Amino acid sequence: MQTILKRAAITSLFLLTLTLAAQERGTWKAESKTARSITGDLILTDEKLTISFSMIAMARIRGLQPEEIGSVFDVDSNEAGRGSLYRLNIPASKKFAHHNSLCGGEDVEWMVTYVSGKTMQVAFFGNVKVPVFDRNKIADSSNLCGTFTYAK
8 A cells, every 4th residue: 555655656746746847838028128138039848948049958957946946036935836947058249139248247057037927037147057946145246147037
């Protein structure tokens, strides 16, 4: 009986993980002023991010805890929604909408997403090290390139 319960729990956890990642997939319309002026619309698949017709390989590293999401985005850490940390590499020389880059003279190494309903917030980070998800450290960090809002 315990073996059956363990298998059911593992299967449920696996399916939940797939569902969370699925919320981020698809085409997202640029909503915020920064999204409209720098990235335009986004398309996310399991392994690629498309910005202004440029496909960028990415890998989902892990889901984020509510307090980690709250350290990056101005959301209540008790609010429903899901977040993820992605690894990618976007060279500083890459230009998007209106000839803008994502992070000035720095390569973008990390992306954080937060989906709640039909809204997705995205933050890009420069630096090879994984972002430290602490509100004070994020606020004082020069590694945060910018935050952007999109809608389905």
